[in-house]
Amino acid sequence: MTDMDTRVAVLGGGSFGTALASIAADNGFHVRQWLRDGALVESINRDHRNPRYLPDYAINPRVKASTELEWVLEDAILVLVAIPSKAFAEVVRQARPWLKPEQILVSTTKGIQEDGFKLMSQILEDETGFAHVGVLSGPNLASEVAQKQLTATVIASHDAETRSRVQAALGCDYFRVYASNDRYGVELGGALKNIYAIAAGMAAALGMGENTRSMLMTRALAEMSRFAVSQGANPMTFLGLAGVGDLIVTCSSELSRNYRVGFAMGKGQSLDEAVASLGQVAEGVNTVKLVRDKADAEGVYMPLAEGLYQVLFRGVPARDMAKLLMRGEQSSDVEFVLPREDVKQDRRQTEAKNGG
Numbered sequence: 001m002t003d004m005d006t007r008v009a010v011l012g013g014g015s016f017g018t019a020l021a022s023i024a025a026d027n028g029f030h031v032r033q034w035l036r037d038g039a040l041v042e043s044i045n046r047d048h049r050n051p052r053y054l055p056d057y058a059i060n061p062r063v064k065a066s067t068e069l070e071w072v073l074e075d076a077i078l079v080l081v082a083i084p085s086k087a088f089a090e091v092v093r094q095a096r097p098w099l100k101p102e103q104i105l106v107s108t109t110k111g112i113q114e115d116g117f118k119l120m121s122q123i124l125e126d127e128t129g130f131a132h133v134g135v136l137s138g139p140n141l142a143s144e145v146a147q148k149q150l151t152a153t154v155i156a157s158h159d160a161e162t163r164s165r166v167q168a169a170l171g172c173d174y175f176r177v178y179a180s181n182d183r184y185g186v187e188l189g190g191a192l193k194n195i196y197a198i199a200a201g202m203a204a205a206l207g208m209g210e211n212t213r214s215m216l217m218t219r220a221l222a223e224m225s226r227f228a229v230s231q232g233a234n235p236m237t238f239l240g241l242a243g244v245g246d247l248i249v250t251c252s253s254e255l256s257r258n259y260r261v262g263f264a265m266g267k268g269q270s271l272d273e274a275v276a277s278l279g280q281v282a283e284g285v286n287t288v289k290l291v292r293d294k295a296d297a298e299g300v301y302m303p304l305a306e307g308l309y310q311v312l313f314r315g316v317p318a319r320d321m322a323k324l325l326m327r328g329e330q331s332s333d334v335e336f337v338l339p340r341e342d343v344k345q346d347r348r349q350t351e352a353k354n355g356g
């Protein structure tokens with residue numbers, strides 16, 4: 001079988017699923033896309049547009065949409081799942097009767113499931129027991145991908161066939177796909193950065209400057225890697241596209257839905273108003289809750305996640321929280337160089353010397 005015989009199935013009719021379907025079709029693959037909404041299916045098949053999620057971009061006419069999971073999945077070698085985390089497991093269960101062990105299953109979703117604190121590729125694995133499972137993540141604003149702006153992403157899998165099939169299906173002159181075997185780290189990076197994008201949007205709306213944004217992003221990276229290490233991921237992954245790369249784009253762009261939720265709140269909207277006016281998924285709202293609880297339970301130091309949680313769900317004003325965070329415990333810049341514990345120890349010794 002040649003690469004061009006590969007059929008690609010995309011589950012999800014949102015902006016990212018649609019953008020990825022169009023890339024695979026641009027690359028000459030047969031692409032079928034599954035959506036719940038019959039009217040959107042008709043628009044994609046007839047007008048080659050997704051008016052609800054990507055109204056301004058043409059979709060490659062080789063993408064065929066349907067509400068029938070069985071038809072979309074038949075003969076598919078590669079299955080991309082682009083469904084928000086809250087509905088991800090439900091859709092995988094719906095699709096399960098037509099999934100086959102030889103298929104390559106890839107999550108493109110950057111979220112965490114509350115039940116069991118599961119990442120999406122773990123759901124794919126648990127629901128199917130199949131071997132070819134991966135995750136696609138990186139600095140990939142869907143509308144820029146649809147615009148064919150030069151973009152890079154990461155396919156992460158322990159399975160070499162998954163990595164190379166995805167590189168072949170999606171790599172092209174405007175979309176470069178790098179490989180990783182740290183699936184957990186790559187996936188965690190994609191989910192965690194959404195938390196800090198909300199904080200960055202809020203800071204921007206409050207008129208905070210570039211120094212502040214830079215501090216926020218760098219400390220976010222430290223916090224993300226600390227959490228990831230506590231969960232068994234490789235901290236070096238956070239130096240890559242799915243770590244610092246994705247953090248930069250989502251903390252800097254008004255195209256990020258998470259950033260926009262934070263910005264709207266910084267301008268005075270409540271969380272509910274900000275989410276309602278967005279009309280799309282902002283995964284970070286749920287992720288901050290789950291990560292904060294997990295960090296709390298496992299004793300992982302995550303002051304930014306805790307602070308954002310207090311602002312989002314406990315009504316603490318963002319400005320007060322920012323001031324509080326500035327006066328947090330003395331800490332280390334890069335704790336892989338100077339451990340936080342050493343800084344605390346230094347302080348204790350200095351205090352003892354000073355008789356305090």
Ligand SMILES: NC(=O)c1ccc[n+]([C@@H]2O[C@H](COP(=O)([O-])OP(=O)(O)OC[C@H]3O[C@@H](n4cnc5c(N)ncnc54)[C@H](O)[C@@H]3O)[C@@H](O)[C@H]2O)c1
Nearest residue numbers: 013014015016017082084087108109110140141142280281
């Ligand atoms: N949009 C981006 O720029 C982007 C980029 C990279 C990754 N992602 C990730 O991709 C995931 C999907 O995001 P998106 O941007 O495509 O979302 P979106 O908000 O644009 O659309 C979500 C889609 O999922 C569908 N959906 C929701 N619940 C469903 C259910 N129960 N059954 C079937 N379909 C359901 C909606 O109808 C819609 O088609 C998110 O987790 C996001 O983190 C998004």
Ligand SMILES: O=P(O)(O)OC[C@H](O)CO
Nearest residue numbers: 138139140141256257258
């Ligand atoms: O729009 P957001 O905030 O979900 O971010 C989109 C992508 O994850 C950016 O890489």
